[in-house]
Amino acid sequence: MEVSRLQRKVIQLKEKEKALILAHNYQRPEIQEIADFVGDSLQLCFAAIRAEDAKYIVFCGVDFMAETASILNPDKPVVIPDVEAKCPMVAQLPAKKVVEAKKKYPDAEVMLYINTLAEAKAEADVICTSSNAFRIASKLDSTKVLFGPDRNLAWYTAKRCSNKEIIPIPENGYCIVHKLFQVEDILLLKKSHPDAEVLVHPECDPEVQQIADFIGSTEQMRRRCFESHSKKFIITTEIGLIDRLKRELPGKEYIPAFEGAICYNMKRHTLEKVYHALESKKTVVKVPEDIAKKARLAIERMMGLSKQ
Ligand code: SF4
Structure with a gap:
């Protein structure tokens, strides 16, 4: 079926069912276009709790994001269009590794990246996202x-919080997509586009961060494009952000730092799957209440600290 026709069908069904569609910045453009809200992980947390009028949420993002929306909305079904949309990074830190680290460092507070499963979050003192990591760390006792x-x-985070000792657990966790960016590729692009600003996501390797003009989450990068006088940007994150920028700020130019930076896990959701999720409401994400209760405390602490 033609994309625009399917988009219309999704919108009609969404309105009939009183559903709210939330989509991460890395989603396919045709999904971003029909979503009620598009944003980064932190914004999606706030959008999920503002969903009072919706009967249920369709979450176009990966597993940990849909879980977080469900934890924040225990009475509202959260449906994920493709249950196999899983972030590989979360598997690098199962709850038992957090428990082991806590035993090894009993005097440390535990701040976990939102890219973790609920069981791990339940072991944390606070959660953070890429947009607030150093702000949250600086507020810990x-x-x-x-x-x-x-x-x-x-x-x-450690670079910006010199009074804190940030101990990474595990020692070498990483994102398979942001690992793809290479300093040499970016420097070559910079040579051909000397007037472009290099915007880098903090999940990139330190060498890549060191050549950035600006480092931030996808939302912070987007805001930078709006606020900067520059007309050209080298975008060093998953290419879905470029789709959003082209749609919302078409007067500027966005050059992908690497065309192959695609998160296939995020891209598992398609318009067809969104339609089926709305229709069947079968793929509900649920977190056991004992785990959700503890994880909620850590997520809500982050949300409180983010506003301060
Ligand atoms: S871009 Fe990386 S961190 Fe984000 S969902 Fe994909 S694999 Fe996970």
Whole structure:
């Protein structure tokens, strides 16, 4: 079926069912276009709790994001269009590794990246996203902070919180997509486009972060494009953000730092699957209440600290 026709069908069904569609910045453009809200992980948390009027949420993102929306909305079904949309990074830090690290560093506070499953979040003192990691770390009482699973975000946070000892757990957690960016490729692009600003996500390797003009989450990168006087940007994150930028700020140019930076896990959702999810409501994401209760405390603490 033609994309625009299917989009209309999705919108009609969504309105009839009183559903709210939330989509991450890395979703396919045709999904971003019909979503009620598109954003980064932190914004999606806030959007999920503002969903009072919706009967249920269709979450176009990966597993940990849909779980987080469900934890924040225990009475509202959260449906994921493709249950296999899983972030490989979360498997790098199962709950038992967090428990082991807590035993090894009893005087440390545990700040976990939102890219973790609920069982791991339940072991944390607080959660963070790539947009607020150093702000949250700086507000913790303890000098030692256990942080995982992304080692590069740990490095970025440690650079900005010199009074904290950030201990990465595991030692070498990473995102398979952001690992693809190479300094040489970006420098070559910069040579051909000397007037372009290099925007880098903090999940990238430290060498890549060091050549950035700006480092931030997808939402912070988007805002930078709006606020900067530059007309050209080299975008060093998953290419879905470029689709959004082209749609919302068409007067500027966006050059992917690497065309192959595609998160196939995010892209598992398609318009057809969104339609079926709305129709069947079968693929509901549920977190056992004992785990959800503990994880909710850590997520809500982050949300509170983010507003301060
Ligand atoms: S881009 Fe990386 S961190 Fe984000 S969902 Fe994909 S694999 Fe996970």
